[in-house]
Amino acid sequence: MKRAEEIAAVLSERIATGRLRPGDRAPSTRTIMRDFGVAMATASRVLALLQDAGVVASTPGRGSVVLSPDESARAEPELTVDAVVAAALRIADSEGLEAASMRRVASEVGVAxxxxxxxxxxxxxxxxxxxDLACADLVIAESDPSHWRERLDWLTRQFWQCLRRHPWLASAMSMTRPQPLPNALPYSEAIIDALRTAGFSPADSLTMHLGLMNLVRGLAETVETELADQAATGITNDEWADTQTDSLLELMPSDRFPRMNELVQQDYPYDHDTIFEMGVRCFLDGVAWQVSQSSDAR
Structure with a gap:
């Protein structure tokens, strides 16, 4: 069935780009069998998918023909790209990125x-x-704090809150091959501007920007993992940790690992926001130290 969908996608692209025009005969089952090397059942499935999508129709005496956009309009003409993306975003936010498959999104918006x-x-x-739609949450306003440190702190919290609202986003982002996201550009511009205002070079500003983003993104990825684990096991992270205490103590005898042994026996209230607060504060303290060093040198 996957092969049938792949072939149907190829033929749909040919229709969309005009290689198959309205009124043209669509490839027959025999043509699909020959051109794609598939069985009759798969070829028949391809035509069924194209008919479900409303791009071809079976006509007496001619077989399947390509429909014009007006003819292929489906039962929900109000459907738009924005509506499709918004539906996919809702699924990913509540169930994870893998759940937002093409099939699932299509079902959500009511089309083939x-x-x-x-x-x-x-x-x-x-x-x-x-x-990109998720990054629209990164609202940058003229009323943002003007001092570079306050502004960096405020912007970083914006990023953290965005990743908390969209737990799948952190793992989808790439730092080495950044995706073109128009809604993220004002945020990056504001971060770089704050660092340049603090006195850093363009290259150092970018390095610090990436370091700060990776700090927040790395922590946000653990949120996604915890939500997935909790959904799979039915127990929280703290409940799971309680089941591991005895095993960890066996691995960490106090005579060899006194510090770790002490930690395991304590009731540590793991909290993502607490780790975020300390991590960002220490990072910005380091940036402030760099600024003071540069000022002393001058």
Whole structure:
């Protein structure tokens, strides 16, 4: 069935780009069998998918023909790219990125899976659009704090809150091959501007920006993992930790690991926000020290 969907996607692209025009005969089952090397059942499934998507129709005496955009309009003409992406975002936010498959999103908006290809070119395109929509939460206003440290602190909290609202986003982001996200650009511009205002070079500003982002992103990835583990096991992180105490104490005898042994026996209230607060404060303290060193040198 996956092969049938892949072939249907190829033919849908040919229709969308005009290689198959309205009124043209769609490839027959025999043509699909020959061109793609598949069985009759798969070829028949391809045509069924195209018909479900509303891009071809079976006509007496001619077989399947390509429909015009007006003819292929489906029962929900109000469906838009924005509506598709918003539906995918809702699924990912509540169930994780893997749950937002093309099939699941299509079901959510009430169309055949192949119909989604009218709005996005594929799942990679869908995920990219989802990421950009999520980054719209990063609101940058002129009323933001003007002092560089206060501004960095405020902007970093914006990023953290965005990742908490969209737990899948942290793992979807790439620091080495950053995705083109228009809604994220004002945020990066504001971060770099704050660091440049503090006196850092363009290269050092970018390095600190990436370091701060990775600090927050790395912590946010543990949030996603914990939510997934909790959904799979039905127990919280603290409840799981309680079941591991005896095993950890066996691995950490007090004569060899006194500090770790002491920690394991304590009731440590693991909290993401507490770790975030300390991590960002220490990072910004280091940035402030760099600023003071530069000032002393001058």
């Amino acid at each position: 899976t192949m119909a989604l290809y009218r709005f996005v070119s594929g799942r990679d395109d869908l995920v990219l659009r989802m990421m």
